[in-house]
Amino acid sequence: MAIPIIIDCDPGTDDAVALMMAVAAPEVFNVLGVTTVGGNVSLELVTQNALKVLELVESDIKVYKGCSRPLVKPGIMDADYVHGLDGLGGVVLPEPNRQAEAKHGVDFIIDAIKSHPEPVTLVPIGPLTNIAMALVKDPSIKKNIHEIVFMGGAMRGGNVPGGYAEFNIFNDPHAAQVVVTSGLNIAMIGLDVTHDALMTEDYFERLGLINNVPAKFMTEMLRATFEIEKKRYGFGGCFLHDPCVIAFLFDRSLVTGRHCPMFVEIGSPATSGQTVVDWHNWQQSPANVFVADSINTQGFLEVVMSLIERYKH
Numbered sequence: 001m002a003i004p005i006i007i008d009c010d011p012g013t014d015d016a017v018a019l020m021m022a023v024a025a026p027e028v029f030n031v032l033g034v035t036t037v038g039g040n041v042s043l044e045l046v047t048q049n050a051l052k053v054l055e056l057v058e059s060d061i062k063v064y065k066g067c068s069r070p071l072v073k074p075g076i077m078d079a080d081y082v083h084g085l086d087g088l089g090g091v092v093l094p095e096p097n098r099q100a101e102a103k104h105g106v107d108f109i110i111d112a113i114k115s116h117p118e119p120v121t122l123v124p125i126g127p128l129t130n131i132a133m134a135l136v137k138d139p140s141i142k143k144n145i146h147e148i149v150f151m152g153g154a155m156r157g158g159n160v161p162g163g164y165a166e167f168n169i170f171n172d173p174h175a176a177q178v179v180v181t182s183g184l185n186i187a188m189i190g191l192d193v194t195h196d197a198l199m200t201e202d203y204f205e206r207l208g209l210i211n212n213v214p215a216k217f218m219t220e221m222l223r224a225t226f227e228i229e230k231k232r233y234g235f236g237g238c239f240l241h242d243p244c245v246i247a248f249l250f251d252r253s254l255v256t257g258r259h260c261p262m263f264v265e266i267g268s269p270a271t272s273g274q275t276v277v278d279w280h281n282w283q284q285s286p287a288n289v290f291v292a293d294s295i296n297t298q299g300f301l302e303v304v305m306s307l308i309e310r311y312k313h
C-alpha cells in the first residue's frame with residue numbers, strides 16, 4: 001500500500017531529482033501534493049520550478065505556494081551559487097501549462113492531513129517554515145501525521161558560511177526547533193548522510209545512457225552543480241541531498257542511525273541553526289529524533305538510477 005506523503009520543497013536541483021524519484025514510484029508514494037517554500041531561490045522561482053519539473057514527468061500532482069521567508073529571521077539566504085540563478089542549474093524548461101493552486105501551502109498541509117483517511121508522512125526537503133506554521137496554526141493535525149522525514153541538519157560540520165549549520169536549518173532554525181520538539185516521529189536525514197550521497201562521474205555516464213527526458217534533464221541540470229561543487233569542494237561529484245529522503249522512504253535499509261536527543265540552536269547569534277545531537281545519550285534523555293548517520297552510497301545511487309530509468313520517454 002503506497003504511503004500518503006506531502007513533499008515540501010525548494011527546487012533546487014536536488015529537490016527536482018527527489019520529485020522525479022517520488023513520481024516514478026506510485027506503488028510506494030501516494031503524493032497528496034507538493035508545497036513550496038523559499039529557500040534555494042525565491043518562493044516564486046521554486047514554485048515555478050516545481051510546476052515545470054512535474055510537467056516534465058507528466059504529473060498532475062498539485063502545487064501549493066507556501067511561505068516566502070522564515071518565521072523569525074528577516075529573509076532566506078538563497079543558494080543560487082549552487083543551484084544557479086533560476087534554481088535548476090540554468091536548464092531552461094518550458095513554462096508550465098498550469099499555475100500553483102490558490103490555497104496557501106500551509107493550509108493545504110493542514111487540510112490534506114485532516115481529511116486523509118490514514119496518517120500522512122511529511123517530507124520536507126527545504127527550510128521547515130511551512131511545516132512549523134502548520135503545526136502552530138492547527139496542532140490537531142498531529143494525530144494524523146505518521147512521521148516527518150526531513151533533509152536537514154548535521155551532527156558534524158555544515159554547508160553554510162561558518163561551517164556549523166546546514167542550509168535548510170540555518171535558513172529557519174526556529175521552524176526546525178518547532179518541528180523537532182513537536183513530539184512527533186521525526187527522522188533527520190542530514191549532511192552526515194548526504195555528503196556520502198555523492199553522484200560521481202561513473203554514475204553521470206550511466207545516467208547519460210538512460211534514454212528518456214527526465215534523465216537527459218537531470219544530466220544537464222546536475223552537470224552545472226557538478227562543476228560548481230567541484231570548485232567548492234575540490235572533487236568531482238554532486239551531492240544528492242534531497243533524494244536521500246526519498247531513497248530512505250523507498251528502502252530504509254539503505255540508512256543507519258539511532259534515536260537521539262536533539263535540539264536546534266536558536267539563542268546564539270554565532271551558531272544559530274546548528275543541530276545539536278546527543279549521539280551517545282549517556283544521561284538517557286528523551287530521544288526526540290531518529291538521526292541518520294550513514295548511507296549505503298552505491299545502493300542509494302542504484303535506487304536513484306532505477307527510479308529515473310522507469311520513465312518510458
Ligand code: RIB
Binds near residue numbers: 010079159
Ligand atoms: O543543505 C542541502 C539542502 O539545502 C538541500 O535541501 C538543498 O536543496 C538545499 O535546500
Ligand code: CA
Binds near residue numbers: 011012014125
Ligand atoms: Ca531542498
